[in-house]
Amino acid sequence: MDSGDLIRTTDLCRYYRRGPQEVRAVDGVNLSITKGEFLSIVGSSGSGKSTLLNLLAGLDTPTGGGIDVAGERIGQMSRWQLADYRATRIGIVFQSFNLVSHYTAQKNVELALYFTDVARSDRPKMAAAMLDRLGLGDRLDHRPADLSGGEQQRVALARALVKRPEILLADEPTGNLDQTNTEQLAALLAELHSEGLTIVLVTHDLALADRSAQRVVRMHYGRVVDGEMPPTGEVRP
Numbered sequence: 001m002d003s004g005d006l007i008r009t010t011d012l013c014r015y016y017r018r019g020p021q022e023v024r025a026v027d028g029v030n031l032s033i034t035k036g037e038f039l040s041i042v043g044s045s046g047s048g049k050s051t052l053l054n055l056l057a058g059l060d061t062p063t064g065g066g067i068d069v070a071g072e073r074i075g076q077m078s079r080w081q082l083a084d085y086r087a088t089r090i091g092i093v094f095q096s097f098n099l100v101s102h103y104t105a106q107k108n109v110e111l112a113l114y115f116t117d118v119a120r121s122d123r124p125k126m127a128a129a130m131l132d133r134l135g136l137g138d139r140l141d142h143r144p145a146d147l148s149g150g151e152q153q154r155v156a157l158a159r160a161l162v163k164r165p166e167i168l169l170a171d172e173p174t175g176n177l178d179q180t181n182t183e184q185l186a187a188l189l190a191e192l193h194s195e196g197l198t199i200v201l202v203t204h205d206l207a208l209a210d211r212s213a214q215r216v217v218r219m220h221y222g223r224v225v226d227g228e229m230p231p232t233g234e235v236r237p
């Protein structure tokens with residue numbers, strides 16, 4: 001393993017059984033993500049992007065193969081280590097924001113610090129500072145319903161970042177945003193990347209991937225294929 005690798009997957013597989021049918025959602029993925037890299041994973045719907053991201057996040061367990069994070073295999077971590085990995089080293093943003101509707105923006109962000117060792121008394125100001133950083137300093141007391149889609153996604157981003165993770169995993173974060181808010185989010189990601197954050201952006205928006213990421217890989221039927229290559233088995237004319 002290269003010393004610069006933050007995450008490395010080896011023959012990573014996740015199969016689902018649906019009755020007699022086996023769905024190979026992730027089917028032998030070998031992928032290295034370098035510290036500080038901005039990687040984008042593209043592919044059509046059903047190609048396995050979310051499954052791969054959930055595996056990287058430690059939210060799902062591989063059927064085969066493995067994932068090493070800074071040289072340590074996720075499957076061999078103790079429950080405590082895995083919880084710590086999820087709580088402090090990884091930040092995740094989803095398409096559907098997943099905010100708690102009856103909490104304010106600030107409280108939603110504070111929740112992310114619940115499972116960390118940040119002192120309770122420090123949590124409100126850390127949440128407020130991160131929201132301010134993302135341009136929501138005047139929206140701390142707003143509930144999700146009183147925020148625009150773009151603002152809700154920035155609250156979700158603040159929630160992912162407030163614990164200062166090493167790596168941000170984003171699953172179609174612009175899927176529910178209009179063009180203006182997509183551009184705003186892309187600009188924020190670029191800024192965070194320039195400050196050293198490792199980012200994995202999953203999107204079906206090729207244009208967004210191309211202009212945001214340093215490296216774009218494409219998934220096809222659970223496999224990672226080079227962005228420029230035709231799907232396995234196809235011959236280019």
Ligand code: ADP
Nearest residue numbers: 016018023025044045046047048049050051052
């Ligand atoms: P993407 O995010 O690229 O749209 P997914 O990772 O969500 O793709 O899904 C990949 C494949 O795995 C799809 O065929 C999907 O139907 C299947 N799949 C995903 N989750 C499950 C599940 N919990 N049970 C069975 N099949 C699933």
Ligand code: MG
Nearest residue numbers: 049050051171
């Ligand atoms: Mg998906």
